[in-house]
Amino acid sequence: MADEKEPEKKKGAKGGVKHTPGRGHDTGSGPSKKKRFRKKARKARKEKEELARKLWQEWDDMSPELQRLLGPRGEPNVPRPKNEN
Amino acid sequence: MKTKAPPDRRRFADERDQIDYLYHKLLYWLYEREDKARARIFAVRLAQLLSASPGHDAIFPEECRSLICEAMDNLPGAVKHRENEVRLIKRLHEISRGTRQQDHVIGLYGYDNLSDRLDLLAVLYHDSGDLDKAIATLLESKHLCKKRGIEFDGKDILQEYLEEARFPASGSPRKHP
Numbered sequence: 001m002a003d004e005k006e007p008e009k010k011k012g013a014k015g016g017v018k019h020t021p022g023r024g025h026d027t028g029s030g031p032s033k034k035k036r037f038r039k040k041a042r043k044a045r046k047e048k049e050e051l052a053r054k055l056w057q058e059w060d061d062m063s064p065e066l067q068r069l070l071g072p073r074g075e076p077n078v079p080r081p082k083n084e085n
Numbered sequence: 086m087k088t089k090a091p092p093d094r095r096r097f098a099d100e101r102d103q104i105d106y107l108y109h110k111l112l113y114w115l116y117e118r119e120d121k122a123r124a125r126i127f128a129v130r131l132a133q134l135l136s137a138s139p140g141h142d143a144i145f146p147e148e149c150r151s152l153i154c155e156a157m158d159n160l161p162g163a164v165k166h167r168e169n170e171v172r173l174i175k176r177l178h179e180i181s182r183g184t185r186q187q188d189h190v191i192g193l194y195g196y197d198n199l200s201d202r203l204d205l206l207a208v209l210y211h212d213s214g215d216l217d218k219a220i221a222t223l224l225e226s227k228h229l230c231k232k233r234g235i236e237f238d239g240k241d242i243l244q245e246y247l248e249e250a251r252f253p254a255s256g257s258p259r260k261h262p
Contacts, residue, residue, distance in 0.1 A: 053087050069177045071143025072101055
């Protein structure tokens with residue numbers, strides 16, 4: 001049968017979504033991981049704040065003359081903690 | 086080999102950051118490259134910032150003013166401000182001695198810094214034609230280094246000035262270290 005045409009070849013990318021294990025649902029370790037990261041970030045933030053507080057305390061304990069001689073360049077190079085009492 | 090210039094910047098966190106940047110640029114062009122024309126560009130900018138910023142009677146602005154005067158070929162001004170800087174560092178050491186902040190203060194302005202500033206002051210005295218004061222200042226720096234157990238960087242300058250004092254005809258104004 002000479003008239004019979006061959007079916008057109010499919011074009012474009014083959015198949016669907018690539019197989020990735022775990023796709024379509026959250027991992028079981030997700031919430032605990034988030035918790036862990038949050039804890040770690042909180043700890044780092046606290047340490048940074050403590051250091052800033054210590055440096056600014058040292059600066060505040062200096063006599064006015066010492067502060068005047070050192071000038072703004074002698075001030076700690078970190079922002080003053082906001083909730084300082 | 087020449088060291089690289091501090092990288093160019095156009096954005097600064099704050100005024101202090103910009104002053105620091107201009108100070109290092111000025112130091113580089115004035116002392117490392119000995120190019121006063123380039124140094125002047127930064128000196129003018131630094132002078133404008135310093136006049137508008139607080140803390141006029143602190144040590145660092147005095148050092149900046151001395152450098153600015155030096156770049157502008159104003160030797161008497163450079164000497165005056167460098168003398169002020171040395172006086173203020175000595176005062177800082179005096180009032181911080183025995184206090185809790187002594188270590189912090191020495192970390193910012195140590196005896197090596199004081200010796201370095203004395204050497205620079207001596208060079209300025211020499212360039213202004215006051216050889217006796219230059220030698221006396223270098224000897225003070227040497228004594229300080231010996232007392233504090235640090236290395237004296239001005240050995241060769243002192244040697245040169247002493248020879249110049251011995252044979253005045255051979256003396257010529259010296260370039261900066």
